[in-house]
Amino acid sequence: MKYRALKLLCLNLGIALLNVIMFSKGLVGLTFDGGALSTALAVTVIVMSLIAFGYGNYTLLFSEKPEPTVQLLRGTEFTEPKDYIEALAEKRGKGVFDEDIHTAIEQINRMTDKDKALDSILEQFFTPQEITFTRFQSAINAVQAIFYNNVKKMLNRMIIFDYKDYQKLAEKVRNSQARENGGLVSRSVDTQMRIYSEHIFYVRGLVSQNEEILIKMDALLLEISKLDDLDEHGLENMAAVQEINDLIAQTKYYKT
Incomplete structure (x- = not known):
């Protein structure tokens, strides 16, 4: 459970950080009123961020198979x-x-x-x-x-x-x-x-x-x-x- 929470935190922080970088004036500086190219890129970043947020969170919360509580050994885990x-x-x-x-x-x-x-x-x-x-x-x-x-x-x-x-x-x-x-x-x-x-x-x-x-x-x-x-x-x-x-x-x- 704690590993899943850590993955969620990393995913959402990564999306937020990406948007900060893309829309900060001191960095990439994308805007919706800076021309056709800038607007298109800004829209693309927003849409992809929403997709990544929705799909990533859903996958981590609902689609991961729970780890078995009892994991038997096969012997291949040991070499020495x-x-x-x-x-x-x-x-x-x-x-x-x-x-x-x-x-x-x-x-x-x-x-x-x-x-x-x-x-x-x-x-x-x-x-x-x-x-x-x-x-x-x-x-x-x-x-x-x-x-x-x-x-x-x-x-x-x-x-x-x-x-x-x-x-x-x-x-x-x-x-x-x-x-x-x-x-x-x-x-x-x-x-x-x-x-x-x-x-x-x-x-x-x-x-x-x-x-x-x-x-x-x-x-x-x-x-x-x-x-x-x-x-x-x-x-x-x-x-x-x-x-x-x-x-x-x-x-x-x-x-x-």
């Missing part, structure tokens, strides 16, 4: 890990997901460190043009895609979560439990609380999934130190590599 961290940090302070957000931010920092470590180790054994390097890099990229897709899904659940309504319902539940007769909450309140609980458990499940991914990355880092003792077939049979490949194969289960 810090973008995810900033988005998570913006969701802090409402109590419900604060611990999960803290953990998720720590996980992103750990993933960044592991990615750098893996790149550094691989570059010591292979050149970027080698097939083995490409295989490892592709696997790591695929795992990271799953990891950050989970973070995006966390953010979307936090976006659609109605914190005020949840707090009100939680207060009703607490008040009901505090009564001497141990009064029961209404069915509708119980149903709503179960829905909110599903949101919360879903986010925590994603945090757990990302923790499992980080553990697999740790195992890969540990086993990759054995590269000196392995041939190409040995690489393919490394337990950590197989676990990473299994994880990638199960990507479809992470998209729900």
Whole structure:
């Protein structure tokens, strides 16, 4: 709303300023009695100003589509890990997901460190043009895609979560439990609380999934130190590599 008001102000000030410039004697100095050309230009300026005023104000007041109150993330908004961290940090302070957000931010920092470590180790054994390097890099990229897709899904659940309504319902539940007769909450309140609980458990499940991914990355880092003792077939049979490949194969289960 404030942006629309600002646009209206700028439009109308612009029209007024244009007319001041066009009709001021010290500037352009158009008049209706200064000859045919001056009169024609003056009329044109007045008519165009009225059209701009009418059409511009109507468009800004009635034709603009309202911005959606809930804007879900597609993932394309982020290009670097810090973008995810900033988005998570913006969701802090409402109590419900604060611990999960803290953990998720720590996980992103750990993933960044592991990615750098893996790149550094691989570059010591292979050149970027080698097939083995490409295989490892592709696997790591695929795992990271799953990891950050989970973070995006966390953010979307936090976006659609109605914190005020949840707090009100939680207060009703607490008040009901505090009564001497141990009064029961209404069915509708119980149903709503179960829905909110599903949101919360879903986010925590994603945090757990990302923790499992980080553990697999740790195992890969540990086993990759054995590269000196392995041939190409040995690489393919490394337990950590197989676990990473299994994880990638199960990507479809992470998209729900």
